Amino acid sequence: MDLALWIAAGLLAAVALVGGVTKTFIPKEKLASQHGGEWTGNVGAGSIRALGILELLAAVGLILPAALDIAPVVVSVTALCWILLMVGAMVTHSRLGQFKLVLVNLAYLGLAAFIAGGHLAA
Numbered sequence: 088m089d090l091a092l093w094i095a096a097g098l099l100a101a102v103a104l105v106g107g108v109t110k111t112f113i114p115k116e117k118l119a120s121q122h123g124g125e126w127t128g129n130v131g132a133g134s135i136r137a138l139g140i141l142e143l144l145a146a147v148g149l150i151l152p153a154a155l156d157i158a159p160v161v162v163s164v165t166a167l168c169w170i171l172l173m174v175g176a177m178v179t180h181s182r183l184g185q186f187k188l189v190l191v192n193l194a195y196l197g198l199a200a201f202i203a204g205g206h207l208a209a
Contacts, residue, residue: 103146110139166203
C-alpha cells in the first residue's frame with residue numbers, strides 16, 4: 088500500500104504543480120480564453136494567483152513531509168485541503184456546465200481521499 092500512496096501522491100502533486108504554475112504565472116486573459124479556464128473571467132487576478140500559490144504549496148505538502156519524514160501528518164492535512172479545493176472546483180465547473188471537468192475534479196478528489204485515508208491509517 089505504501090507504493091500506491093506514493094504513486095497517488097506523486098500524481099496529485101504533479102497535477103497541483105501544473106495547475107499552480109499555470110494559475111500563478113499565466114495572465115488571467117490567456118487563462119480565460121482556454122477551455123476550462125472560463126471561470127477566471129469573473130474572478131480577480133489576485134484570487135487566481137492565490138489559488139495558484141495554494142496549489143504550489145499543495146504539491147510540496149503532498150511529497151516533502153513524507154519524503155523527509157518530518158511531520159508526515161502534513162501530507163494528510165494537505166490532501167484534506169485538496170479535497171475542499173476540488174469541491175469548490177466542482178461547484179464552479181458545474182455552474183458553467185462543464186461536467187467533464189467536474190468528473191476530472193472528482194477523480195482528483197478521490198486520489199486525495201485515498202492519500203488522506205492512507206496516511207492517517209498508517
